[in-house]
Amino acid sequence: MKLLIIEDERALQESIEKYFTEAGVLCETCSRLDSAINKLSLYDYDCVLLDIGLPDGEGFAVLEHLKATGKNEGVLIISARNSIDTKIKGLNLGADDYLIKPFHLAELKARIDAIYRRRTFNTNNVLVYDMINIDLAAREVKVNSVSLNLTRKEYDMLLYFIANKGKVISKHAIAEHLWGDEFDMADSFDFIYTHIKNIRKKLMEAAHKDYIKAVYGVGYKFI
Numbered sequence: 001m002k003l004l005i006i007e008d009e010r011a012l013q014e015s016i017e018k019y020f021t022e023a024g025v026l027c028e029t030c031s032r033l034d035s036a037i038n039k040l041s042l043y044d045y046d047c048v049l050l051d052i053g054l055p056d057g058e059g060f061a062v063l064e065h066l067k068a069t070g071k072n073e074g075v076l077i078i079s080a081r082n083s084i085d086t087k088i089k090g091l092n093l094g095a096d097d098y099l100i101k102p103f104h105l106a107e108l109k110a111r112i113d114a115i116y117r118r119r120t121f122n123t124n125n126v127l128v129y130d131m132i133n134i135d136l137a138a139r140e141v142k143v144n145s146v147s148l149n150l151t152r153k154e155y156d157m158l159l160y161f162i163a164n165k166g167k168v169i170s171k172h173a174i175a176e177h178l179w180g181d182e183f184d185m186a187d188s189f190d191f192i193y194t195h196i197k198n199i200r201k202k203l204m205e206a207a208h209k210d211y212i213k214a215v216y217g218v219g220y221k222f223i
Helices: 010-022 033-042 060-069 084-092 105-120 152-163 171-185 190-207
Strands: 002-006 026-030 047-051 074-079 097-100 126-129 132-135 140-143 146-148 168-170 212-215 219-222
Touching (some): 002 171, 026 171, 033 060, 060 084, 074 105, 097 105, 140 190, 146 190, 152 190, 152 219, 168 171, 171 190
């Protein structure tokens, strides 16, 4: 999962980022409305954690931007504002959920995970695709009843492929989704080739089927 944390309270932002990063989530952060809009214009995310009280404007503008640009990120609003009118406004603008500060990080993650599963896979905890069975809560993968030992990046890549099954995905899109804006510093896509080679080998050994097809000059398709 790739998460954008929009929060101007530095201590809380760092606490959330640390908690999610340790859980294997790729996190990016910003503390202002203008930088949030810029990131959302340049990159795609699975979920957005949105504080609506930002120093340079109301976070509701983020929801308006997502709606205007046709983007599909899941959004969880976090705010100390507890009025029913504020909650209704956020939900009517497209937010998936609203959590009042202060909150426990475990509850925050549970709500983000629920949004991610619902929006990406339309499921609760278990994802099934052909011979592939994934326990999303336990992060366990079985193929043809054989448990796969995947690295964190291989697991995230498999979810990304299944979420986009049948579509041609560019190497650039894979790199940006799994490594965030850090991939801009890479000299080549060799690291992508290595991960795809490894995950393809593990899937083929268990399923005796090649799910990942290269599309020459473009990228890959999961079938």
